[in-house]
Amino acid sequence: MSKDKILRAAMEVFSENGYHRASMDEIALRAQVAKGTLYYNFPSKSQLFKTMVKEGFEDIMQRTQADLNTPLPIKEQILRIIRHHLDLFLESRHFSHIVFNELSNGIEQDVLEELKELRREHLRFLASILEESKCENFIHPDVDTNLAAASVIGTLESTCNYYLSHPNEYSRDDLERFVFNIITKGMFISIE
């Protein structure tokens, strides 16, 4: 079906070029449909973008959720969340970049709000997982889980970026372990 071909092509092109440098011509070319077909299926570039982002978010949340359905020790749960997000950030690097960072400006106002809401939803999803851990006394009682969720995402994004722009300095496992440690234990020994 055209719609799917277009969405796949859009994911590629947006990822490779960012929102603005991605052109509808290129997407049509990559999807092997005529340009008109894009507009037959999606009302505008920004709406196509939004649909694509939405599916991405739903996918990561669903996969994470599925993985947490079976009862697991807390440590394992954290590790799996990290792993899923590292997958996303490393494999669909540019997509995740757009999704997590390029949403503050430069995108049409109408769609921007919806995209931000999607991101907030994702953060709420992560926060709710953390909240559960907090209830079970795994997390410091003074830690705000909303900010913590944001901080997890920020740490993942930023370290992935570093990892990707310094190839050969670390292994993927190093990265995973680092993020796990920094999130759980912080970096300092004790400074009080």
Place this chain on the structure above:
Amino acid sequence: MSKDKILRAAMEVFSENGYHRASMDEIALRAQVAKGTLYYNFPSKSQLFKTMVKEGFEDIMQRTQADLNTPLPIKEQILRIIRHHLDLFLESRHFSHIVFNELSNGIEQDVLEELKELRREHLRFLASILEESKCENFIHPDVDTNLAAASVIGTLESTCNYYLSHPNEYSRDDLERFVFNIITKGMFISIE
């Protein structure tokens, strides 16, 4: 002087719209100079952008450095770094966003590399501060200071974003304290 007026206007316009939606016309208008004057002072849009970013980086590094020159307890040092970067992220919110995130795609290749190098330099700067702390045994010996620097930036960026899009939920002090705690102690009590 025109050059300064232009840089100030550029900062505004790039911040409000992101690199691509910022137009040279708008910058000229905002700087109250003719369009040609932009090109008299800067050879291209991307070079203007680069100059602006460069000055921003130099400023934050210089101010941070100045503040760390006097001997301070480690806790205070960390707090000050956080404060300076919170200042940057909250006051020049969009600028910092561009600087720390929008550099992955969509900007002319030639300038992109220089910008990334600026960012790397900034991370090295932070990493060197952390490395010092590590030498004095304040930081866990297995923590990589490069990744840690990246993670600090990611945490700051992401939590600032959250803070800014959820007004009235937290105070600035909450934010500062949260970031300090999460960086130093992590979020978990003990899960081993």
Place this chain on the structure above:
Amino acid sequence: MSKDKILRAAMEVFSENGYHRASMDEIALRAQVAKGTLYYNFPSKSQLFKTMVKEGFEDIMQRTQADLNTPLPIKEQILRIIRHHLDLFLESRHFSHIVFNELSNGIEQDVLEELKELRREHLRFLASILEESKCENFIHPDVDTNLAAASVIGTLESTCNYYLSHPNEYSRDDLERFVFNIITKGMFISIE
């Protein structure tokens, strides 16, 4: 069809203004299409120019060739070549001017080479006709036919220019006769 309308308009506008002063706006206006349509059909100004020139060259060579297919006395052959090129130079005066003269500088390097090759091809075409005459001993054995072809074109261009800028001094027949004589017999009686 748009493509043809554009080529016709381009011919007009390039002829009247020369390559550089011809603007894509003017061409679009003259062709009664939107500016975008120019770029839908031709990738750039220089490529549009090249296409136009190419068609012109092909036309003159084809028409000349067609006329020489039937066996004719050498004198008649020469006259017909002259006539065809006078037609071109007098009727599409500016076009031929561009084609034969404006190709030395000021045109984008990439297209310039192709245009020069077209001109060389046309000269080879004329030279091959002359070469045949030479083989039949109509032409002085020491005359280089390549240079001779170039010289024929130069003479035609230059005398046409003179003719056009001195209206009423000569008839078209005068011109034709003059060129024929000067090419075949030269201007001097005998000076050795």
Place this chain on the structure above:
Amino acid sequence: MSKDKILRAAMEVFSENGYHRASMDEIALRAQVAKGTLYYNFPSKSQLFKTMVKEGFEDIMQRTQADLNTPLPIKEQILRIIRHHLDLFLESRHFSHIVFNELSNGIEQDVLEELKELRREHLRFLASILEESKCENFIHPDVDTNLAAASVIGTLESTCNYYLSHPNEYSRDDLERFVFNIITKGMFISIE
């Protein structure tokens, strides 16, 4: 003096780039004066161009005239005219190209007419030399000396072009001899 430096630089830059692609910035740079100085000495780009062309024409005419002042056999006279013009066409190749060919369009109307007049004057100068030869019965009585002068220029220009774009195929002497022969004897043996 500035004026001379500018004229020399203008000659270089116009020759290398053609009228339109030559920029006042480049000329100022090459002349090592500030841009304002160009406008202090010449009212506009086109006037600067005109002045330069005028000097060029005067120079070639003067040098040719000087050479013909002493009594010489007709053959030698012709050879010298050819030589002087070959010098001009081969050494200041682009300048002469502009002067002899690029004057039909693309240059500001106001100056264009004056430039054409300069060219006509030069042709009259050559024609007058030929006319003299004609009076002495060296030239066919039915040859119009005005057209002949134009034809000489056209032949020179065109063969020089060919010569320059086919390096190593001919020597300068070949060229000189060819032009002399074609002008004096034409290319055909006898076709009546």
Place this chain on the structure above:
DNA sequence: TATGAATGAGTGTTCATTCAT
């Protein structure tokens, strides 16, 4: 006499969008 910062009209080009088919 000379400067050079500033100008702004003009240029080629891009691209999301439309619509007749």
Place this chain on the structure above:
DNA sequence: AATGAATGAACACTCATTCAT
């Protein structure tokens, strides 16, 4: 459901020219 030719507003950039010093 799908097409692709056509659009036109918007864009980065150029450059001859001006003018206060």
